[in-house]
Amino acid sequence: MKKLTQILTVATVAFFVLISSANADEYVYKQSFMPRETVKIDLAKTAMFVTDPQNDFLSEKSPAWGLVGPTVIKHKVVEKEKTLKALAKKIGIPVFYSTHMYTPQDFANWKSLNGIDKIMFENKMFAQGTWGIDYHPELKPDSNTIVMNPHKGLSNFWTGDAALQLRQYGIETIILYGMSANMCVESHARDAIENGFDVIIIADATAAAGDAAYEAALTNYEFLAHEVVTTNQIIKRLEKAKRGE
Amino acid sequence: MKKLTQILTVATVAFFVLISSANADEYVYKQSFMPRETVKIDLAKTAMFVTDPQNDFLSEKSPAWGLVGPTVIKHKVVEKEKTLKALAKKIGIPVFYSTHMYTPQDFANWKSLNGIDKIMFENKMFAQGTWGIDYHPELKPDSNTIVMNPHKGLSNFWTGDAALQLRQYGIETIILYGMSANMCVESHARDAIENGFDVIIIADATAAAGDAAYEAALTNYEFLAHEVVTTNQIIKRLEKAKRGE
Amino acid sequence: MKKLTQILTVATVAFFVLISSANADEYVYKQSFMPRETVKIDLAKTAMFVTDPQNDFLSEKSPAWGLVGPTVIKHKVVEKEKTLKALAKKIGIPVFYSTHMYTPQDFANWKSLNGIDKIMFENKMFAQGTWGIDYHPELKPDSNTIVMNPHKGLSNFWTGDAALQLRQYGIETIILYGMSANMCVESHARDAIENGFDVIIIADATAAAGDAAYEAALTNYEFLAHEVVTTNQIIKRLEKAKRGE
Amino acid sequence: MKKLTQILTVATVAFFVLISSANADEYVYKQSFMPRETVKIDLAKTAMFVTDPQNDFLSEKSPAWGLVGPTVIKHKVVEKEKTLKALAKKIGIPVFYSTHMYTPQDFANWKSLNGIDKIMFENKMFAQGTWGIDYHPELKPDSNTIVMNPHKGLSNFWTGDAALQLRQYGIETIILYGMSANMCVESHARDAIENGFDVIIIADATAAAGDAAYEAALTNYEFLAHEVVTTNQIIKRLEKAKRGE
Secondary structure: OHHHHHHHHHHHHHHHHHHHHOOOOOOOOOOOOOOOOOOOOEHHHEEEEEEOOEHHHHOOOOOOHHHHHHHHHHOOHHHHHHHHHHHHHHHOOOEEEEOEOEOHHHHHHOOOOOHHHHHHHHOOOOEOOOHHHOEOHHHOOOOOEEEOOOEOOOOHHHHOOHHHHHHHOOOOEEEEEEEOHHHHHHHHHHHHHHOOOEEEEEEEEEEOOOHHHHHHHHHHHHHHOOEEEOHHHHHHHHHHOEOOO | OHHHHHHHHHHHHHHHHHHHHOOOOOOOOOOOOOOOOOOOOEHHHEEEEEEOOEHHHHOOOOOOHHHHHHHHHHOOHHHHHHHHHHHHHHHOOOEEEEOEOEOHHHHHHOOOOOHHHHHHHHOOOOEOOOHHHOEOOOOOOOOOEEEOOOEOOOOHHHHOOHHHHHHHOOOOEEEEEEEOHHHHHHHHHHHHHHOOOEEEEEEEEEEOOOHHHHHHHHHHHHHHOOEEEOHHHHHHHHHHOEOOO | OHHHHHHHHHHHHHHHHHHHHOOOOOOOOOOOOOOOOOOOOEHHHEEEEEEOOEHHHHOOOOOOHHHHHHHHHHOOHHHHHHHHHHHHHHHOOOEEEEOEOEOHHHHHHOOOOOHHHHHHHHOOOOEOOOHHHOEOHHHOOOOOEEEOOOEOOOOHHHHOOHHHHHHHOOOOEEEEEEEOHHHHHHHHHHHHHHOOOEEEEEEEEEEOOOHHHHHHHHHHHHHHOOEEEOHHHHHHHHHHOEOOO | OHHHHHHHHHHHHHHHHHHHHOOOOOOOOOOOOOOOOOOOOEHHHEEEEEEOOEHHHHOOOOOOHHHHHHHHHHOOHHHHHHHHHHHHHHHOOOEEEEOEOEOHHHHHHOOOOOHHHHHHHHOOOOEOOOHHHOEOOOOOOOOOEEEOOOEOOOOHHHHOOHHHHHHHOOOOEEEEEEEOHHHHHHHHHHHHHHOOOEEEEEEEEEEOOOHHHHHHHHHHHHHHOOEEEOHHHHHHHHHHOEOOO
16 A cells, blocks of 8 residues: 555656646546556557447447537548548558448347447447448558458447458557447456556547547546557657557 | 437436435435346356455555555444355355455566556555465355455456356356455456446445545446445345345 | 266266167267266257358458368258248247458558468458358348448457347347357357357358368357257257247 | 379479488478479568467376377477477567466357367366466567467467468568467468468477377378478578568
8 A cells, every 4th residue: 555655646746747738639547546657669669459440430420420520520630530541651550441331130139238239239320331421531440451351339440350461461569449339449458457568548539429438438548558658649659659669 | 419418317316206205225326327226136147256355455554555444444344344254155145255465476576567556556455375365354254255366467357266256156147346446456346347248336334545436436336336335235235135036 | 987987887887878769950079078068958048150151251252162062062051041930930939140340451551370371361351342252142131130340350259249249138048050160150159158148159151161170160150159069959949949948 | 184193203203202202300291192382482571370389288187198198209299389489589489379278168069069178178278277288398488579469279260360460570480380280280370371361381390199190190291282391401591581571
């Protein structure tokens, strides 16, 4: 207990020092007791990892727009995803796409639906072969995008090929963002860590179904991630990063 | 979008009806748009599932007590775990224990540590062969407790034998609680769902490192669980539940 | 040791009794020490599970035909798969399809290839969007077929959604067959068991790259399966089986 | 088909060239069509990986000795495991131990047992807290041994922490051996590959329940492994291998 109290004290002091000196670009941790780390980025072992860059989360006509639209707009999620995708190509690191998909038979037959499933199934979101499952028009995959198997549930590590694909490309660190903050982004973060990957989460390149959901995600990211960053912060870091150092 | 707006409206109305008529025992959802379900409990396919019932989270001398102690005490987590364990035995459903464990070599050699790992490793929490990893004295396993392989990280579904064990006992629904709310409880909830189990989470038989962490867990449980309940609420349901109906 | 010697003795006696009285339809175990079981089939919890019903394993123009063609023809794999698919529909149990798929980027970029991968990659087998990955013309999915996410490697339990899908349909027992015997069929058997499913393997509704590979599969099936059967044997059992008994 | 025929031809020629020039130490592939590779070994990313180095498979008093004893003795499995363990320590690569373990409750309650489970359960093999589950006296872990969570079933990747542990040590290639050839060794090989690891299997540092089981394992190793080797062959390679090249 003594040790943690010391950590808390040091952390609290560090926290105020941080606030006073902080670069405006930097993510400011909400929980002062969380240890901070600046992950060393080796471009040869790093990838962007994007969850659900699809119309049903990012386009105005989505049935979920009433829930997620406000933060998607406020955080400029589409613009940031577009910028990060272009940057990845420029600096030569791959972008992994983890998409969401349900078949007509999933909708018709699944018997066990949790809260978020019920919303998605009621609205037939991410339905195979529909507009909703298409990539947002500004975020279509290109030669630098690795499209993995689609996921059911919330994480490609359980119902897709994420672990194998990342390993096949020699990736050890993922820079994670996309939709939605406390659902697929957070589940991918949890599972990436269970598989031994380093995880950097971009706190402002994601959005959620309401402020409570977004704030919950941030709180948990600080526990789960190796580092939480802002889009501006990681862009600067990536522009200076090297390969194999 | 129309549909979701309808859901929102209906849900909001339902929400106020619920509040006015609510049994004081019932968990009150924070997010009015989340669909509600009362999971039908068949005792023949239901188990309690408890995460980390160990000194390093539940006893006063734990190095984490400064962080988790206040909610552990406030929520009477130990008392509730004890009551639920006795009830399970009485009604004949098994209690699955998922414990946390690190070896001296994990502490010495692991190279990838996220935020929560850093806190646990700095304090040598859940160290193999120590007092901290022992069961809380009031929560020792008995003949009705299934002790699974210990987990590293946050979920037994990744580093233990949870999926296989539940299946070997014919379990389809787990009643989930324990420590800590937004870490191991939430990760087990996410992974149980990815594996097709129904998950009922007891919102007040858990605690967390701070109020933000606890509130984040509740927010996410409402998305993730098939049903969120209170201890009193589930006790009443279990006392009336039958087998094989 | 005494016990196992007894088992061996009993098993050997049982073996010869079995041989003398055996219905010609029954699978004859090669290893006399293996325990035998007749799995009780409840149609409400049973599904067919088929691996790789695709041109690149089952059609004459496949680049692998030189390797697998002889046993595919000898065992009449296509005919049997067709018969079993029709039977499943008649008796009302679902058929799960686990298909094999690689993207152009997998072929271009994967750095870790084992023996079987090298053969498949050299021949661009199961390439997304090609004839080779299409279903065999006689085995196209219908309303009773559950098409899961495709798998990379050898098992849908690792790179697809098999565990979740089976659970969503309440399946506890799979009747497993398809291509190829010692690769995808065997890997799916191993992983289904690690997930707590009961596995019945149809020994003559599969084929392999050579006799050694097929014999290796049979040897291992006897250890791995809950029961090894022939097509005729399981058809008779299924025609008499009931739901929910 | 043309391509594979070419491979077959080239492979067959290569096969006879190989036989005539082969170092007596080298593993001779049984299946001439399998591609051959010499995996480049970087000691910084390589580990030994040993399955079930325990009395119930390796000691004379084991109830399974009647089945596995003959090949354990013939292949000198214990001596080879001892030699490889010492070599690993000398050259500075870790040895990962994946042990087998069942609890009294597993024996009492599990409802789904396949063929091999039935043999193990009937003989109460690998029972927690017994002599049978202890390490063979010559193979006790030392400071260079990473003891992972024990596995149920056949693979630590499903019911233990293998994937996470290997990643935490930066391992990309495992040198795999132990007991038994067509069960735990083969299942670990299959799962390591599904997770993107390179796998070298030592064909003569393993044994099995009968000759058919051992031959089945060899046949499948040639498909599954990145390279199949003999103990002598890998010892020579490892003695010359470097770090970080």
